[in-house]
Amino acid sequence: MSSFIQSVTQSRVWKSFFRHGWPDDELNRSLIMTTNIFFHLHPVKVSRRSLKATYSFGLGIIATILFLILTVTGTLIMFYYVPSTESAYQNIVHLQTRVPYGQLMRNMHRWAAHAMVLVVVLHMARVFYTGAYKPPREFNWIVGVVLLVLTLGASFTGYLLPWDQLSFWAITVGTNIAGYAPLIGDDLRFILLGGVEVGQNALTRFYALHIMVIPLALAGLVSLHIWRVRKDGGLAAQQAAEEPLRFEQEDA
Amino acid sequence: MTPQTGNSPEQDQRFARTPMKTYSLMELVRGVSPMVEKGPDDTIFSFPMVALLELILLIGTTLVLVIFSLLRDAPLEELANPDVVTNPAKAPWYFMGLQELLLHMHPLLAGIIFPGLVILFLIILPYIDVDKSDAGRWFGTARGPKWVFFTTLYTVVMQTALIIFDEEVGLRGLGAASPLILQVIGPLLFGVLLFGLPALFVRRYHPTRREWMLVLFTIILASAVVLTISGFLFRGPGMHLYAPWNMPGGYNPWSSL
Ligand code: HEM
Numbered sequence: 062m063s064s065f066i067q068s069v070t071q072s073r074v075w076k077s078f079f080r081h082g083w084p085d086d087e088l089n090r091s092l093i094m095t096t097n098i099f100f101h102l103h104p105v106k107v108s109r110r111s112l113k114a115t116y117s118f119g120l121g122i123i124a125t126i127l128f129l130i131l132t133v134t135g136t137l138i139m140f141y142y143v144p145s146t147e148s149a150y151q152n153i154v155h156l157q158t159r160v161p162y163g164q165l166m167r168n169m170h171r172w173a174a175h176a177m178v179l180v181v182v183l184h185m186a187r188v189f190y191t192g193a194y195k196p197p198r199e200f201n202w203i204v205g206v207v208l209l210v211l212t213l214g215a216s217f218t219g220y221l222l223p224w225d226q227l228s229f230w231a232i233t234v235g236t237n238i239a240g241y242a243p244l245i246g247d248d249l250r251f252i253l254l255g256g257v258e259v260g261q262n263a264l265t266r267f268y269a270l271h272i273m274v275i276p277l278a279l280a281g282l283v284s285l286h287i288w289r290v291r292k293d294g295g296l297a298a299q300q301a302a303e304e305p306l307r308f309e310q311e312d313a
Numbered sequence: 314m315t316p317q318t319g320n321s322p323e324q325d326q327r328f329a330r331t332p333m334k335t336y337s338l339m340e341l342v343r344g345v346s347p348m349v350e351k352g353p354d355d356t357i358f359s360f361p362m363v364a365l366l367e368l369i370l371l372i373g374t375t376l377v378l379v380i381f382s383l384l385r386d387a388p389l390e391e392l393a394n395p396d397v398v399t400n401p402a403k404a405p406w407y408f409m410g411l412q413e414l415l416l417h418m419h420p421l422l423a424g425i426i427f428p429g430l431v432i433l434f435l436i437i438l439p440y441i442d443v444d445k446s447d448a449g450r451w452f453g454t455a456r457g458p459k460w461v462f463f464t465t466l467y468t469v470v471m472q473t474a475l476i477i478f479d480e481e482v483g484l485r486g487l488g489a490a491s492p493l494i495l496q497v498i499g500p501l502l503f504g505v506l507l508f509g510l511p512a513l514f515v516r517r518y519h520p521t522r523r524e525w526m527l528v529l530f531t532i533i534l535a536s537a538v539v540l541t542i543s544g545f546l547f548r549g550p551g552m553h554l555y556a557p558w559n560m561p562g563g564y565n566p567w568s569s570l
Contacts, residue, residue, distance in 0.1 A: 090358040103363055112366065116451075119370050150392045157389070168382035175570060178379040178407050189438075190461070193524060195448040199439035199490070202559045206435045213407060218403050227569055229393035230402040238404070238411055241420035258395065284464055295444030 075238035078157045102284065103290045116191065118186035121290075123210075125283060132276065133269075134170040142222070144268035146261045149224040191295035201289045202247050204282060211279050218271035221264060232267070234243040234257050348366045380486075388568055401552050403569055406462035410537050413544030416552060417479050427504075431533055442522045453523040458518075464511055464528050468535035471510075475503055476543050480554050508532055 069075055070162070081092035087215040094100045110116065141156045141163065143149065156163040185205060188194060194202035200235070221232045255262025290296065404412050412424035447453040452461060484499045511528055520528070546566050549555040557566055 084360050087358070088497060090360045093360050100360065100364070103359045107359050107363060108356050110355065112357075112362065116449075117364070122367055122370050123374055126371050130378065132376065146393070153389060157386075164386060165379075165382055168385065168387050169378055171387035171570075172381055172385070173378055175406070186534060190527075191451050192442075192445075192448045192453050194439040194442075195445040196439070196443055198448075203436055203437045206432065210432075216407065217405060221390060224393045226390040226393055226399055227388060229395065230399045231404050231569075234412065235408055237403040238408070238415070238420075238424040241424040243421060243425070246425075255366070259393075292425050 101296060102287045102291065104295050105164050106121070107295055108298065114300070116298045117296060118183075120180055120187055121287075124177060124180045124184055125287070127173050127285060128171050128279060129171060131177065132160040134166050134173065135276075136270065137166050138170055139272060144222065146224060146264055149222065149264065153223045153225075157233060174219060178212055178216050181209055185209060193299060195297070198293050200296065201286060201293060204286045204289065208282055208286060211275055211282065215271065215275045215279065218275065219265040221259070221267045222271065224264065229259055232263065331551065388570060400550045401548060401550070401564070403544070406541065406570065407542030409548075410540035413476070413540040413548070417476075419496035422497065422500060424504045431537075434529070434533070444522060447523060452527065456518075457524065457527055460515065460524060461527055461531050464531040465535045466512060468507070468532050469539055471507055472536050472539040473543075475507075477554070478541070507536070529543060 080096050082089045083095040084090045091105045094103060094105045138156065141160055142152045153167070156167060158164075160166075188202065188205065217232075217235060220235075221228045236250050236253055239253060240246045242249055251257065253263070253266065254260075254268050388425075403409060411424060411428060414427065417423070450460045484495050489495055489499065508529070511532065515524070515528055543554075546557045547554050549560040549564050550562055555561065560566070
């Protein structure tokens, strides 16, 4: 068995995939982080303090995980959904009653969407109350604000797609708020809906935004955001561990 | 000439085997190097610890979500019908704070100006509070947690009182009739009151910038939470206030999630 494993991990094919040995020493533990695109978003080493559950509560990671779950369940739902006012509602009924695990897929997609809004807001609150927006993290905080707006946008555009009474009136009420903007309000609402009221054009636009525009923007910006955490020197907890507080210095 | 090394002439020029320069110590300067006055670095390799923690979060989040999804179905009402208005007609829960605010003042204030100011505040915040000596520390200062606690308490009480006052009495009940007072001046005064009272109070303790931001952010966040809960949970038919468990017509606010 071990000679089999060895012949696999020594083979040219394996070595063309992975450019480092088994990560059980310091060199290879560095290499695994720097040569893997997913791990590359992380630093090679992190401070113990930043791993404490009560510092970050893992909320940013959980938001990322929810985004991934939404991508998977959303893709599965897309196999059964056509964004037409004629068929959308029937597609959802069909998904729930006829498709194996269809109801579960829809439930997971919906609850994950609500959870993501909640978790992102909690993450923002945690970042604020730990003062992690301060230099050098100003830019990443602003990227975060954009992520918050995009998360709300993703959830809102998805809300229309089942085309039931709940969707229709929620989007009618929601887009009315945009209509209150002075001068551009009515135009803004018209552009969003592709008309003066919620109809096929609105469904088409919300669908395109929901499955393409906003997820792409989110995927790009979330990657930037997490990579930037590393470029800013890891979580701010690190800094606090290294730099004593001002009054502690004064005491000394 | 340099000895034969098998290198290209350029390489030999730049990384000469026998450099012709000598180096000596010219001056001592006081400065910060990465490790000056720092404790031993308390770091560990990201692999495998961080990878494992992320795996645990992935499994945990998925598990909770699957279990919840087995217990509760996503809502689906009748086919959309533009001719039948639902009562109440509500936006998704995360916009119910805005919709609640709209009940109390001019739509320009509630729908555009206030949310716009909040976004603006969030964007400029890291350029207002730039002292990084307390970054990465929960609540920053020793009195931070206490201030956040009392600001939250104050905001919840004040915001709830304002909502109930507007529902039961309102400026109209006090004799105001002009739309300008009802829709703009009145709400603005209440806004000044909401932020002004704690500001006047904490000013006496000479807050740092971080503490000012703690108070300001907490008023905004707690207000948003109270408005959202009020709009989502306590507004029933006609957008009037009811107890969530006792809505007329069997309306259940939770069914619109
Ligand atoms: C889609 C939404 C978001 C995702 C997926 C996300 C993801 C992450 C992740 C994975 C981290 C690493 C630390 C942690 O887990 O807490 C992080 C940190 C951070 N996030 Fe976010 N985030 C999002 C939204 C936001 C928002 C709304 C803000 C603020 C307005 C924000 C500001 C920051 C900052 C400043 C850090 C560095 C924190 C520190 O150094 O302690 N993020 N984010």
